[in-house]
Amino acid sequence: MKAVIIRKHGGPNVLSYEQVPDPVVQKGHVLVRVRYCAVNHLDIWVRNGIPGKTVSFPHILGCDISGTLEEGFGNFKKGEKVIVYPAIESNNSRVSFGIIGGFGKYKGGYAELIQVPKKNIIKKPDWFSDQEAASINVSYLTSWNMLEKSKCKKGDTILIWGANSGVGSSAILLAKAKGLKVITVASDNNKAAFAKKLGADFVINRNTKDVESEVLRFTNQMGVDVVIDHVGAKTWPVSLEVLKVKGRMIACGTTTGGEATVNIRSFYSKEAQIIGAYLGSKSQLVALHKFMKLKKIKPVIDSTFDLKDAKIAHQKMEKSNQSGKILLQASN
Ligand SMILES: NC(=O)c1ccc[n+]([C@@H]2O[C@H](COP(=O)([O-])OP(=O)(O)OC[C@H]3O[C@@H](n4cnc5c(N)ncnc54)[C@H](OP(=O)(O)O)[C@@H]3O)[C@@H](O)[C@H]2O)c1
Missing domain, CATH: 3.90.180.10 (Medium-chain alcohol dehydrogenases, catalytic domain)
Structure with missing residues (x-):
């Protein structure tokens, strides 16, 4: 072969x-x-x-x-x-x-x-x-697993990094289909336009705007219920900072490195959670197929x-x- x-x-x-x-x-x-x-x-x-x-x-x-x-x-x-x-x-x-x-x-x-x-x-x-x-068997399954682990519900606000990536784009599509308000991050205008097309409610260009202050501005300083972080070292500090009280950060990747310095006091004083996600189960993959068909997502x-x-x-x-x-x- x-x-x-x-x-x-x-x-x-x-x-x-x-x-x-x-x-x-x-x-x-x-x-x-x-x-x-x-x-x-x-x-x-x-x-x-x-x-x-x-x-x-x-x-x-x-x-x-x-x-x-x-x-x-x-x-x-x-x-x-x-x-x-x-x-x-x-x-x-x-x-x-x-x-x-x-x-x-x-x-x-x-x-x-x-x-x-x-x-x-x-x-x-x-x-x-x-x-x-x-x-769908890796990025989409992992995004599905992350959304399930986050225990997000309709109307919640979620921050999803890297709109153009496999994980980011799939998480945006699935989060919108679950009725979440999606904030996402892109690094140029073309990627921002792509994110809008996927249905993101608010897109931040990380090369022209400060992500942390933009997320807090969009959420009236409350922060987000959930963050999907697949980027790692460079984004973990912001991901934890923008969580609201009892918010959940779901992590699955280390594209920018596997060691981050984070504000531990800010993390525990809002009783936040960090949850790891690795792919997902076979039954989750089958459930994902049904969900995507039901919601007409490709x-x-x-x-x-x-x-x-x-x-x-x-x-x-x-x-x-x-x-x-x-x-x-x-x-x-
Ligand atoms: N745990 C698991 O089961 C699992 C499953 C799937 C993927 N992963 C991991 O998740 C990550 C993403 O996978 P993928 O296949 O979707 O990768 P990908 O398509 O290559 O995407 C990489 C993304 O990282 C973003 N990025 C890079 N540097 C950044 C920075 N400094 N700040 C913000 N965003 C930045 C890029 O955004 P720009 O283009 O805007 O720079 C791009 O959207 C990888 O680390 C992968 O190993 C883990």
Whole structure:
């Protein structure tokens, strides 16, 4: 099969499009012909490498997959269109789970074929095209999980960072569909216009305005009920500062770094909470499909590249030059 493999950690140049042996299917697994695989920021973490985390080289990235079954099993037929739930068992007792194509041994979906545990297979929901079906299993699922963990209710105000990102754009769409008032942050006018199109009520350009004072101005100095923070070190101090009394910050990412200095006194004196979110469960993914169909929500796709152009797709994401999901097409 053709696949994009990495033999070492590094920049986009370590992504190599090659002919490699087809996967040998292990017990309890099934072979999927990958049609689309979305690019997620996780792919960049794994490509770059993180101290203390290992992969077995040559490795294949990619965890957000739609495709067809190469063989039938149970109620699934050969050739059936499916998506892959990305979580697998963790080899670390204090991490909820591992992720296909992430750190660890499981090869991912930047390939024409992938073997995955049968229990991770879900029928492709009819509501989504093949491309859309490869866009929802990571960013959309994590945003859904974060909104559920936040215990937000209709009418609440939420701050969502990074409107153009996979997590940010999905959180805006889902939060609006849940009846929340959405404040979001963008870094230029085009991204701000995109955020407005998604339905955000108030967009702050972080390069021309101070986010903290703008959020407080918009909320009459009360602050927000919930913050969705996937940006990490640079945004945690503001995220905690703009929470109202008993507000909740849900954190899932460290794009700008994993260590922040925050105002602890301000945090506890308003009895705020910080909650971590990691992907979401398979049943949450199924519930998300139903919710998106009910609310007629389609994932927003920025662009689709051929698998062989994975390097260009990574460069685009690293420049944050996208509005929505970036996809790789692995087969026709
Ligand atoms: N825990 C989980 O299960 C889980 C699941 C999915 C994603 N994640 C994590 O969540 C993060 C986002 O993932 P993604 O795939 O959506 O990434 P992405 O599409 O690459 O988005 C990155 C975002 O970060 C924003 N950003 C960068 N620097 C910033 C700064 N200084 N201040 C404010 N915003 C800044 C960018 O906004 P601008 O373009 O405006 O700069 C962009 O919107 C990643 O760290 C990823 O690993 C975690």
